Amino acid sequence: MNLNVVTLPSLQPSRQAVTPTAKKPAMSTRESKKKQTRQALMNAALELVGRGDNFASISLREVAKNAGVVPTSFYRHFETMEDLGLSLVDELGMMLRRLMRSARQAGQSLNDQIKASVEVYVQHVLDNRNLFLFMVQCRSGGTPALRDAIRNELRYFVNELVIDISRADFLPHVSHEDLEMIVSLIINTVAETTLDILDLPTASRSQRARIETITIKQVRLIFLGALAWRSRKP
Amino acid sequence: MNLNVVTLPSLQPSRQAVTPTAKKPAMSTRESKKKQTRQALMNAALELVGRGDNFASISLREVAKNAGVVPTSFYRHFETMEDLGLSLVDELGMMLRRLMRSARQAGQSLNDQIKASVEVYVQHVLDNRNLFLFMVQCRSGGTPALRDAIRNELRYFVNELVIDISRADFLPHVSHEDLEMIVSLIINTVAETTLDILDLPTASRSQRARIETITIKQVRLIFLGALAWRSRKP
DNA sequence: CCCTCTTGTGTACAATTGTTCACTGAATAT
């Protein structure tokens, strides 16, 4: 009754131990199988979130069923649902790092870079719908541990961007402290659009463009303010 | 077994119909009693939210028990938990209007007004902890109807502020459309702090001041950007 | 080859869930 797509155990369930010593190096290896069902559980949870359920109200049993696994098996991988959530935050973190890498490659001028980065962000949100849904849900509605974990991931994002802007020397006149304040503002602004993007009627081009346009304007306006910041009152 | 504070039914439970025709104008009046338990249910839900539970995972029975009422009685007031949530959004809306009124009375210069408004907001969040917790939870983790209702309340906020700024002629050079973009940015920035305020270790003066300072800086920076906006490219 | 270790299964149980139904008693209307 394995419903997960990645299932490998015995494609031919009848033959039990054909090729006994044949191939064991590449596949199976107990721990890789474990990783698979573990991932299946995480994916199942994400899918339920994508289906409209709040992560906080998802039951262990539902997750197990959706992963094609018996409820008690859940405990072999996670102590509790919150534990699974923390693993999802790890996955989220990796995704955010990929996003950061994509965003860095874009544009030369500041304006181009802003435009490209916002578009990359929106695209990433659409490509990882469930994970971002999980993020916005748990950021404000998760257990303290979950909220904290997500806050840390976003903090990493801020730190990286601070470094980038410092290196690029875009705002040489602002103190490090104020730069952090400004970057937080930018990140919050972009993050805030996440909800709007997720509520979009599945890929309405014009609506998506509208959100992008507004967000790009907002970030540009922030940079405008940053350029004027303290230039007259150092 | 009435646990709610506002209970009035028969303070002396023994006498049943003393003063039969005595006083009936001022108190009791069936429908006012109904409003009371209705409010008790809403307060119970808020208290559970304040206790750390996510609104999405709060059970009808728990709410009823916490309101000192039998579960079936819940249905006399709300069809479902989402229905109760929508009523909570109404309460939230009224509170936000009060907040708006408080914020309007503050300061003359733009800088003073920003400072005062942010401080008023933070104070309101601390004074209505549970209601704001409910708001941030449901804004991103509620059912579609709930999310929409809350989005509307925030939209009202944006519209009002747009009118205020238009009247005050602070930014005469920006189009109405761009003004909306800017005001959304401001509101989002302030709303974003809500989470940080709520996570504060219950009234840590210094931490609170830190958040206020940063937020004030951010809003001022936005206004700086707004003043420069399009002044060179109309 | 056998022994052990570990992932997944199946059964079981007490607790809690949303919802139904018939009821009670007091506030209201007549």
Place this chain on the structure above:
DNA sequence: ATATTCAGTGAACAATTGTACACAAGAGGG
């Protein structure tokens, strides 16, 4: 004074929940 309305009660229900336990079977090490 009598009849009606209706907020709140209490028992009952089927379903779902988290968790415990003994067991099965295959992989991995000796």
